[in-house]
Amino acid sequence: MSNKIIIVGAGLCGTLLALRLAQKGYQVVMYERRSDMRKSNVGAGRSINLALSDRGLKGLALVGIEDKILPLVIPMHGRMIHPLNTNTSFVNYSGRKGEWINSVSRGGLNKVLLESAEATGKVTIHFDTECEDVDLVKGHISLTNVKTGNKTNDYGDVIFGTDGAGSAIRNAILNQSAKYRFDFSQIYLSTAYKELEIPAASDGGYRLEKNALHIWPRNGFMMIALPNLDASFTVTLFLPFKGETSFEMLNTDEEIMAFFENNFPTAYTQMPHLLEDFRSNPTSALGTVKCYPWQINDKFLLMGDAAHAVVPFYGQGMNASFEDVVVLDELIDKYEGNWPQILSIFQQIRKSDADAIADLAVENEIEMRSSTADPVFLLKRKMELHLEQKYPDYFSKYSMVTFREDLSYSFAMERGRAQDRILMEYASEIMDFSLFDEYEALKRINNLT
Amino acid sequence: MSNKIIIVGAGLCGTLLALRLAQKGYQVVMYERRSDMRKSNVGAGRSINLALSDRGLKGLALVGIEDKILPLVIPMHGRMIHPLNTNTSFVNYSGRKGEWINSVSRGGLNKVLLESAEATGKVTIHFDTECEDVDLVKGHISLTNVKTGNKTNDYGDVIFGTDGAGSAIRNAILNQSAKYRFDFSQIYLSTAYKELEIPAASDGGYRLEKNALHIWPRNGFMMIALPNLDASFTVTLFLPFKGETSFEMLNTDEEIMAFFENNFPTAYTQMPHLLEDFRSNPTSALGTVKCYPWQINDKFLLMGDAAHAVVPFYGQGMNASFEDVVVLDELIDKYEGNWPQILSIFQQIRKSDADAIADLAVENEIEMRSSTADPVFLLKRKMELHLEQKYPDYFSKYSMVTFREDLSYSFAMERGRAQDRILMEYASEIMDFSLFDEYEALKRINNLT
Numbered sequence: 001m002s003n004k005i006i007i008v009g010a011g012l013c014g015t016l017l018a019l020r021l022a023q024k025g026y027q028v029v030m031y032e033r034r035s036d037m038r039k040s041n042v043g044a045g046r047s048i049n050l051a052l053s054d055r056g057l058k059g060l061a062l063v064g065i066e067d068k069i070l071p072l073v074i075p076m077h078g079r080m081i082h083p084l085n086t087n088t089s090f091v092n093y094s095g096r097k098g099e100w101i102n103s104v105s106r107g108g109l110n111k112v113l114l115e116s117a118e119a120t121g122k123v124t125i126h127f128d129t130e131c132e133d134v135d136l137v138k139g140h141i142s143l144t145n146v147k148t149g150n151k152t153n154d155y156g157d158v159i160f161g162t163d164g165a166g167s168a169i170r171n172a173i174l175n176q177s178a179k180y181r182f183d184f185s186q187i188y189l190s191t192a193y194k195e196l197e198i199p200a201a202s203d204g205g206y207r208l209e210k211n212a213l214h215i216w217p218r219n220g221f222m223m224i225a226l227p228n229l230d231a232s233f234t235v236t237l238f239l240p241f242k243g244e245t246s247f248e249m250l251n252t253d254e255e256i257m258a259f260f261e262n263n264f265p266t267a268y269t270q271m272p273h274l275l276e277d278f279r280s281n282p283t284s285a286l287g288t289v290k291c292y293p294w295q296i297n298d299k300f301l302l303m304g305d306a307a308h309a310v311v312p313f314y315g316q317g318m319n320a321s322f323e324d325v326v327v328l329d330e331l332i333d334k335y336e337g338n339w340p341q342i343l344s345i346f347q348q349i350r351k352s353d354a355d356a357i358a359d360l361a362v363e364n365e366i367e368m369r370s371s372t373a374d375p376v377f378l379l380k381r382k383m384e385l386h387l388e389q390k391y392p393d394y395f396s397k398y399s400m401v402t403f404r405e406d407l408s409y410s411f412a413m414e415r416g417r418a419q420d421r422i423l424m425e426y427a428s429e430i431m432d433f434s435l436f437d438e439y440e441a442l443k444r445i446n447n448l449t
Numbered sequence: 450m451s452n453k454i455i456i457v458g459a460g461l462c463g464t465l466l467a468l469r470l471a472q473k474g475y476q477v478v479m480y481e482r483r484s485d486m487r488k489s490n491v492g493a494g495r496s497i498n499l500a501l502s503d504r505g506l507k508g509l510a511l512v513g514i515e516d517k518i519l520p521l522v523i524p525m526h527g528r529m530i531h532p533l534n535t536n537t538s539f540v541n542y543s544g545r546k547g548e549w550i551n552s553v554s555r556g557g558l559n560k561v562l563l564e565s566a567e568a569t570g571k572v573t574i575h576f577d578t579e580c581e582d583v584d585l586v587k588g589h590i591s592l593t594n595v596k597t598g599n600k601t602n603d604y605g606d607v608i609f610g611t612d613g614a615g616s617a618i619r620n621a622i623l624n625q626s627a628k629y630r631f632d633f634s635q636i637y638l639s640t641a642y643k644e645l646e647i648p649a650a651s652d653g654g655y656r657l658e659k660n661a662l663h664i665w666p667r668n669g670f671m672m673i674a675l676p677n678l679d680a681s682f683t684v685t686l687f688l689p690f691k692g693e694t695s696f697e698m699l700n701t702d703e704e705i706m707a708f709f710e711n712n713f714p715t716a717y718t719q720m721p722h723l724l725e726d727f728r729s730n731p732t733s734a735l736g737t738v739k740c741y742p743w744q745i746n747d748k749f750l751l752m753g754d755a756a757h758a759v760v761p762f763y764g765q766g767m768n769a770s771f772e773d774v775v776v777l778d779e780l781i782d783k784y785e786g787n788w789p790q791i792l793s794i795f796q797q798i799r800k801s802d803a804d805a806i807a808d809l810a811v812e813n814e815i816e817m818r819s820s821t822a823d824p825v826f827l828l829k830r831k832m833e834l835h836l837e838q839k840y841p842d843y844f845s846k847y848s849m850v851t852f853r854e855d856l857s858y859s860f861a862m863e864r865g866r867a868q869d870r871i872l873m874e875y876a877s878e879i880m881d882f883s884l885f886d887e888y889e890a891l892k893r894i895n896n897l898t
Binding site: 177178181182183184185186187188241284285287 | 626627630631632633634635636637639690733734736
């Protein structure tokens with residue numbers, strides 16, 4: 001308990017970690033580059049809302065703040081698919097009752113976590129403070145207040161890097177790659193994203209179905225929308241940077257408006273300040289970061305996006321980060337605060353799951369933007385939902401990843417991919433749900449095990 | 450011709466490039482962090498000798514300095530395999546006459562290239578000058594003389610980063626990854642290396658066969674030796690950093706000496722200052738660096754190790770870098786000095802070949818340290834050499850990579866892997882060369898195409 005613990009980065013992962021460590025009796029000092037979002041209206045620097053599902057909820061339950069979060073979330077029971085030329089269709093996320101995902105504001109969630117961490121009396125948070133240099137051997141970090149320019153130093157027995165996809169702690173390790181044989185990869189997608197908005201209707205209501213994740217799949221690109229508490233939707237356009245249909249082709253007002261009118265005619269009419277949003281919001285890149293080791297010198301540990309930044313297409317980035325905290329928490333108990341062991345075992349057991357969700361997220365872009373418009377895929381989803389309804393023990397890949405917080409991401413990936421292969425093949429054989437023989441499907445799937 | 454060209458890094462790739470550009474009429478300014486190796490006895494920072502083969506020779510022929518280099522090289526016609534408990538055996542690199550690889554001193558080769566570049570009167574080389582900062586948009590670079598501390602700036606229309614595996618130009622791009630969507634990966638091996646020496650015999654002669662690359666394969670580790678002009682051999686021990694048999698287990702003098710005596714008894718007796726070498730030479734990491742794009746803003750181009758650092762097990766690092774210059778040279782002619790086109794097409798056509806040799810090099814570690822002690826592999830090599838002797842149009846994977854500078858690395862990899870699979874399978878069927886039916890082997894291989 002006398003260990004001095006520093007956490008660099010007070011985003012979602014860092015604050016949940018701080019809160020949990022404080023509950024276990026540790027004193028925690030946090031440094032966060034951004035301003036205190038409770039005092040100033042600062043952007044969280046990333047997407048405005050997120051999908052919170054069972055792995056993330058487990059993390060929030062661990063620290064006992066589920067009750068504070070649930071009023072902030074909007075359940076999304078399935079995908080509302082908006083084809084270009086036919087009617088919308090709603091596809092459940094699960095065939096079981098009680099399985100859905102939740103739209104939540106990143107900022108709202110982070111504020112509750114910050115409050116709860118500070119309320120323990122054991123967490124000190126220094127905002128506007130950037131980690132500029134790291135001595136990986138001694139455990140010293142050099143800090144600069146970005147408002148005053150004041151420079152300070154600090155020292156920790158254990159230092160967590162929860163400072164996100166562009167982690168300063170990770171960059172310090174990267175700068176000494178050969179010494180630590182630091183494997184590192186960052187791979188960008190050719191797809192970019194831009195956030196837009198469907199505001200609340202003039203009567204204050206939702207302009208689209210509230211309890212759904214909306215998708216406009218268009219093969220090479222897509223748009224999605226998640227509901228907010230104020231009845232607006234945060235819309236994200238995913239479109240290639242370059243090419244025939246891409247951001248680089250959208251320059252004049254006419255080009256932009258025509259693109260939305262032609263490709264998203266129903267959404268277009270619900271976006272009164274589309275052009276303004278399109279002009280003022282950035283066009284941003286999407287990438288996957290993998291690295292290893294996460295632990296350095298029995299002292300530093302990367303967690304969350306700093307260790308494993310994933311693309312957003314499985315809605316699991318935050319959930320994976322919260323699961324990191326759950327896993328670490330178990331190890332702290334098991335190894336009774338023996339930090340060298342905890343850090344080392346954490347990275348060993350967690351790496352393959354982080355890799356799995358990273359790969360699943362990349363694959364899911366294709367599923368979202370193309371497969372949701374593919375009749376074979378839609379038939380396969382229908383078959384899966386039927387199986388889930390009738391056989392509660394059957395879990396699709398999506399369900400295992402999203403709702404089975406008791407299964408690892410790597411198990412879910414392996415088992416789920418095998419099921420997908422079998423059901424897609426079967427769907428392409430029958431092509432019509434009336435020919436679906438559930439016993440045949442189950443027989444083929446059971447042959448897997 | 451009026452373009453101002455800067456090359457950062459005056460190693461093997463940079464100096465060959467400078468020489469070729471000068472021959473084409475360009476003025477070239479070079480910056481090199483190290484001191485002038487012709488004036489001071491500085492380490493080249495990397496392995497002492499290298500294997501020069503046909504792709505590299507093609508680069509040297511392009512600039513017309515083959516004649517100056519050939520007196521510096523020692524042909525190695527094959528691998529001399531030193532098993533632990535049986536006699537040595539010699540395995541040719543090719544079944545054809547006239548196909549061998551060459552041991553050459555990195556420093557000796559670099560000096561000739563530096564001389565030749567300066568002799569054109571069009572190349573200015575600033576030694577002891579480190580590239581500290583890069584403005585990727587404007588094409589400015591900030592330089593520091595590491596001896597005097599003087600800072601200067603320079604500007605280039607075209608700036609080549611040939612500054613090696615730890616490239617400063619590449620790091621500048623990495624620091625702006627999201628802007629350029631810069632894919633980057635570095636993956637380290639668990640194997641480390643340490644250079645040692647077998648000195649000349651007391652009569653000035655070679656203690657081992659001169660015209661061979663010596664290998665002591667020991668499965669989990671190995672030692673190799675390449676001949677030098679002074680009758681010494683540069684020996685490299687490849688051994689894991691950690692584990693049961695590893696560098697971390699070799700601490701006391703007794704442990705070190707016993708390790709060599711037990712594992713390399715014949716070499717051990719030829720290494721009179723083994724312990725001193727072992728203590729004074731570093732234990733270094735081995736890694737692969739891949740990245741993309743190599744071209745930024747129509748102005749910067751990464752080449753050689755800066756673009757594609759490979760592990761040494763195929764002996765192709767320098768050869769691949771020289772081939773970069775050959776490919777670029779052709780594009781300069783084809784696109785008549787239109788640099789944006791040249792840089793862009795260079796990266797497009799060269800990336801897959803760089804990836805191929807990187808992957809081949811990683812695979813070849815296993816072949817060298819394990820397979821050369823495997824009877825099935827040795828039988829397969831014997832079959833291949835027989836095919837190469839009798840059918841001059843047959844080329845093994847090794848031969849395509851090493852001797853066929855007219856074939857791309859990616860073709861050699863794909864075709865070579867397919868041949869390897871077939872011949873290894875056939876070898877494991879017959880297990881004895883007396884049962885080898887060359888027509889059967891050729892039939893199976895021809896089914897490939």
